[in-house]
Amino acid sequence: MAREKRIQELHIAVPSLFRCPISMDVMKSPVSLCTGVTYDRSSIETWLALGHNTCPATMQTLPSTHTTPNLTLRRLINHWLSQPDEVLQPSPVISKQQVAEVIEAGEFIDPVSLEKIIGFMKASEENLKFVAQSCDAISRLFEVFGKADDEIRVSELKVEIFYLIAQENVVGERLIYIFKSDIEKDWFSSSFAFVLQKCSSESKLKCAKILELMAQNPESHFTIAGKPELLRQLCNMLTVDQTDTSAAEASFSALSAMSKYSRQAKKELIRFGLVARVGEILCSSSSSSSTRAINEKALGMLAMIATCTEGRAVIGADEECVVGVVKKLMKCSGEATEDGVRVLWSVCWLGRDTVAQGRVVRVNGLTKVLLVMQSDCSESTRRMCGELVKVLRAKNVKSNLGPYQTRTTHITPY
Numbered sequence: 001m002a003r004e005k006r007i008q009e010l011h012i013a014v015p016s017l018f019r020c021p022i023s024m025d026v027m028k029s030p031v032s033l034c035t036g037v038t039y040d041r042s043s044i045e046t047w048l049a050l051g052h053n054t055c056p057a058t059m060q061t062l063p064s065t066h067t068t069p070n071l072t073l074r075r076l077i078n079h080w081l082s083q084p085d086e087v088l089q090p091s092p093v094i095s096k097q098q099v100a101e102v103i104e105a106g107e108f109i110d111p112v113s114l115e116k117i118i119g120f121m122k123a124s125e126e127n128l129k130f131v132a133q134s135c136d137a138i139s140r141l142f143e144v145f146g147k148a149d150d151e152i153r154v155s156e157l158k159v160e161i162f163y164l165i166a167q168e169n170v171v172g173e174r175l176i177y178i179f180k181s182d183i184e185k186d187w188f189s190s191s192f193a194f195v196l197q198k199c200s201s202e203s204k205l206k207c208a209k210i211l212e213l214m215a216q217n218p219e220s221h222f223t224i225a226g227k228p229e230l231l232r233q234l235c236n237m238l239t240v241d242q243t244d245t246s247a248a249e250a251s252f253s254a255l256s257a258m259s260k261y262s263r264q265a266k267k268e269l270i271r272f273g274l275v276a277r278v279g280e281i282l283c284s285s286s287s288s289s290s291t292r293a294i295n296e297k298a299l300g301m302l303a304m305i306a307t308c309t310e311g312r313a314v315i316g317a318d319e320e321c322v323v324g325v326v327k328k329l330m331k332c333s334g335e336a337t338e339d340g341v342r343v344l345w346s347v348c349w350l351g352r353d354t355v356a357q358g359r360v361v362r363v364n365g366l367t368k369v370l371l372v373m374q375s376d377c378s379e380s381t382r383r384m385c386g387e388l389v390k391v392l393r394a395k396n397v398k399s400n401l402g403p404y405q406t407r408t409t410h411i412t413p414y
Helices: 002-010 041-049 071-081 096-105 111-123 125-132 135-145 152-166 172-178 186-198 201-215 221-225 228-236 246-259 263-271 274-282 289-305 309-317 319-328 334-350 354-362 365-374 379-395
Strands: 030-032 038-040
Touching: 030 041, 030 071, 038 041, 096 111, 096 125, 111 125, 111 152, 125 152, 152 186, 152 201, 186 201, 186 228, 201 221, 201 228, 201 246, 221 246, 228 246, 228 263, 246 263, 246 289, 263 274, 263 289, 263 309, 274 289, 274 309, 274 319, 289 309, 289 319, 289 334, 309 319, 309 334, 309 354, 319 334, 319 354, 334 354, 334 365, 334 379, 354 365, 354 379, 365 379
Parallel strands: none
Antiparallel strands: 030 038
């Protein structure tokens, strides 16, 4: 304890690998989740005890909350802590006064200044709040972010600062309020689109999370949703052949928030080929836990797209998409399965798409729907299943369900 206090007093540069992503303190007992991210045991256990089932750093759904001690990292941290003070040189982290001077001078555009600010914000929660709660700091950041700049590294540093600010809970609504007018400007769309198109996967992920935060705010939702280029670049992040699925998950979350109440945003996503991309993802043979999380978000996205007439028409016309939805029924979470039923109901029952009805029947969709009816689903989902059975049994000439009245008491899964 004395050693850690001494490190704080000297502003020692703590390797980022040694800090817990939740508390930002040096980890005492590092443990890893199944996502591969390591946290301090006390921090992650508190997170899980609150009922969360996601990885705080990646927001991936956790198939297992089991933690594994990271003994190698623990030895490295203990070795680092055992070094004499003269070996641990004071960090280049600047003081609050220096941060205030940088902000006042408007030096955010300088990569070195950006890195200093980031180092200061990551050094402690108090430092993060100092910048996040400063209206001047946030305003300066947006001013610089709006300048024409095609340097990837500089853009990534800007996103990193804004992402850190966005994570500070107390900023929330006030952050959006400050920048209502800025979000409407063209530079906002072009700057974020550049990051989504050119920068690293990590920066894209953080950029998507920032946009999701903004889109969740009622005052900025429709302005964010009205940026076609942002929607296009987020769509481009959705690919089947990728090893890191975190960016795709973040993209789905952002797109969902941006199109939730905007019919125009849904129409733009359809124009950008979202339905075809989702179909490819759902028909992928991969069955890893991360892929499952993407499938669940994909089904939720489709359910939202299917709420508009254009969406139902495109989904029904895409054979791969319809087949993919049927295949994922009962193979994802209960919520995702209900989203899948909602998609099929919207296309086959509400939209009366006979072609889509035939495709559902050909891949044994009728049996899947009956199985969902027997599961612990909501009443609204059970009702949709019943209406689906009515239209699908007419397409299934080999079915013996002619007299079936859509009640669940006599259903057999065989």
